[in-house]
Amino acid sequence: MIGAPNSICITPGPNPVLFVGETTFPGRIFKLTLDGKVLGVIGRSGRRLKYFSGAHQLACPSENEIYAAETSNWRVQKLILHPQTK
Numbered sequence: 567m568i569g570a571p572n573s574i575c576i577t578p579g580p581n582p583v584l585f586v587g588e589t590t591f592p593g594r595i596f597k598l599t600l601d602g603k604v605l606g607v608i609g610r611s612g613r614r615l616k617y618f619s620g621a622h623q624l625a626c627p628s629e630n631e632i633y634a635a636e637t638s639n640w641r642v643q644k645l646i647l648h649p650q651t652k
Contacts, residue, residue, distance in 0.1 A: 568596055575624035575632070576600070583629045587621030590638055595621055597629075597647075606647075608632075613639055 573587035583605065584598045593611030595618065598604055609616045619638035626632050632645045 569594075572620070573622055573624045575626040577626045577629045579628070581629070583626075585624050585626050585632055587618070587624050587634060590620040593618040593620070595624070595632065595634060595645075608645065608647075615643065616645065618643075 568586055568588060569592050570589040571586045572589050575585045577583050582600060584600055586596045586598065588594050591611045593609065595608040596604055597606040597608070609618050611617065611619060613619065618634060619636050621634040622637045623635040624632060630647045630649060632647070633642055634645065635642045
């Protein structure tokens with residue numbers, strides 16, 4: 567279940583996905599289909615790499631690349647997601 571969302575990004579292309587960032591706690595980023603099915607969850611609240619403290623802005627040039635700007639951690643993280651094999 568998504569907590570308090572505060573940022574979204576929809577990827578370009580023929581198969582768009584939606585990324586939703588939560589506020590400072592629990593601080594995760596969700597990857598969803600456009601109809602709301604959760605495809606994955608990234609991170610949690612904190613200061614380490616792949617942890618977030620208020621991902622207040624997201625940029626997603628593709629479904630496997632995300633930039634998350636955090637106000638509380640004063641940084642931008644670039645994340646490369648590796649597609650799962652079936």
